[in-house]
Amino acid sequence: MYHTHLAHLIWKDFLKPGMTVIDATAGNGNDTLFLAKCVLTPKTGLVHAFDIQEDAIKNTENRLQKNLSTILLKRITLHVASHETFPIGINPSLVVYNLGYLPGGDLAKTTLTNTTINSCNNALDILLPGGLLSITIYPGHPEGNLEKSAIFDWLREKPSFQIFYHTEINKPNHPSLITLRKPLTKSLSIKS
Numbered sequence: 001m002y003h004t005h006l007a008h009l010i011w012k013d014f015l016k017p018g019m020t021v022i023d024a025t026a027g028n029g030n031d032t033l034f035l036a037k038c039v040l041t042p043k044t045g046l047v048h049a050f051d052i053q054e055d056a057i058k059n060t061e062n063r064l065q066k067n068l069s070t071i072l073l074k075r076i077t078l079h080v081a082s083h084e085t086f087p088i089g090i091n092p093s094l095v096v097y098n099l100g101y102l103p104g105g106d107l108a109k110t111t112l113t114n115t116t117i118n119s120c121n122n123a124l125d126i127l128l129p130g131g132l133l134s135i136t137i138y139p140g141h142p143e144g145n146l147e148k149s150a151i152f153d154w155l156r157e158k159p160s161f162q163i164f165y166h167t168e169i170n171k172p173n174h175p176s177l178i179t180l181r182k183p184l185t186k187s188l189s190i191k192s
């Protein structure tokens with residue numbers, strides 16, 4: 001799982017204790033736990049994790065409880081909800097999407113193009129200036145391929161963002177990683 005390892009390296013390099021992060025697709029909680037270890041201290045840092053499936057949130061909760069102290073668990077909020085709507089008042093430094101379906105779960109409960117794009121737009125609105133969006137895509141299944149092309153169209157509308165795409169040149173349908181860095185300042189339109 002090179003793409004997952006790479007995503008974790010990028011997050012770890014970017015994150016500092018005390019930051020707020022959102023895991024938009026909690027699944028089995030591997031990413032949520034990794035993020036929590038990067039940003040939480042007993043008094044600082046916040047993690048929000050979303051999944052539409054109760055089982056996924058239960059798996060995430062179990063993983064967190066096994067690996068984190070009670071004091072750190074208090075700084076994590078798990079939402080059985082679609083990532084289309086984020087709670088008001090949260091301004092994360094990083095929002096991560098690990099798209100697709102829960103490994104070993106119901107393949108029909110995969111992320112979907114429209115909701116993913118809506119969510120990414122909402123994530124960019126609340127992301128702090130200089131913040132990062134991380135999206136792992138799985139174009140090897142039909143809905144994942146649709147998501148990939150919709151996300152690429154969406155990315156083409158973002159000239160002021162720094163965007164990187166990590167993929168296997170000779171295996172374009174394998175999982176790939178996209179990162180977007182939100183500009184530090186709003187670009188001004190200058191009229192002459």
Ligand SMILES: C[S@@+](CC[C@H](N)C(=O)[O-])C[C@H]1O[C@@H](n2cnc3c(N)ncnc32)[C@H](O)[C@@H]1O
Pocket residue numbers: 024025026027028029030031032050051052053056081082083084098099100101102103109110111112115
């Ligand atoms: C590939 S799995 C995530 C893996 C996870 N990050 C981990 O570390 O185990 C994708 C997850 O996205 C969830 N999902 C699908 N649509 C969603 C939505 N609209 N909002 C939030 N989660 C969604 C699925 O239920 C599934 O658990």
